[in-house]
Amino acid sequence: MDQKKICPRFEKALKILNHSWNTLLIYQLLEGSQRYSTIKNQVGISSRVLTERLKELEIENIVKRTVIPSTPVVIEYELTEKGHALAPILKAIEQWSSMWVNIEE
Amino acid sequence: MDQKKICPRFEKALKILNHSWNTLLIYQLLEGSQRYSTIKNQVGISSRVLTERLKELEIENIVKRTVIPSTPVVIEYELTEKGHALAPILKAIEQWSSMWVNIEE
DNA sequence: TTTTTGTACTTACATTTCGTAACTTAGTTT
DNA sequence: AAACTAAGTTACGAAATGTAAGTACAAAAA
DSSP states (O other), X not given: OOOOOOOHHHHHHHHHHHSTTHHHHHHHHTTOOEEXXXXXXXXXXXXXXHHHHHHHHHHTTSXXXXXXXXXXXXXXXXXOHHHHTTHHHHHHHHHHHHHHOOOOO | OOOOOOOHHHHHHHHHHHSTTHHHHHHHHTTOOEEHHHHHHHHTOOHHHHHHHHHHXXXXXXXXXXXXXXXXXXXXXXXXHHHHTTHHHHHHHHHHHHHHOOOOO
């Protein structure tokens, strides 16, 4: 009868984390600051979506974007403190997957 | 140059968890066994997608589906052991969101 | 001086996924 | 017989996603 009484903060967290690629991008950036092209190659995401997601994560203050005025210009992306605070979630997923996920078809 | 060396188990875990609604459904089922219509109303998901996701989670052995031969027939869904093992991930997300997510626009 | 190269995006377009609302099935009560 | 209930299905338009080609800018190469 009544509906969702789920905490809005929690819902927003899920909205961010469940948006496709975001968790993988954060996982990748836990390795440290990285350039756009490095992320793209490592994660195997298209540039269209990568740009979109990095912008989203930047707006959410999870990722910081830095322009390095070299030639040609290079952009570095890194996790903010808020972004680094996601590490325990990723660790928990890692642990669960190593315990419960099998991959033979 | 080289590409993703990400653990395939981890990748599969992300694939399941990031699929929209799945995390929220698991969170809801952590409350205990529930009927189809209850889940639908509590989570606010459409029946088309709900059916799709529950089937997916059942195939992944995260959710168990039980037919109760009442009239009309009722279906109960509950987490398996593998499903319950996801609780620490959800807790970590809860903790992060309470710490870092703010919601005023 | 013109052409090519590298980096970080954009754009156009086809494919896939999603949300909405109406419909189905089967036994039961009215 | 008509209406009701629970758990889905189906049809279809809207939104998100992937793919591939294009853009801007400066400098190095030809």
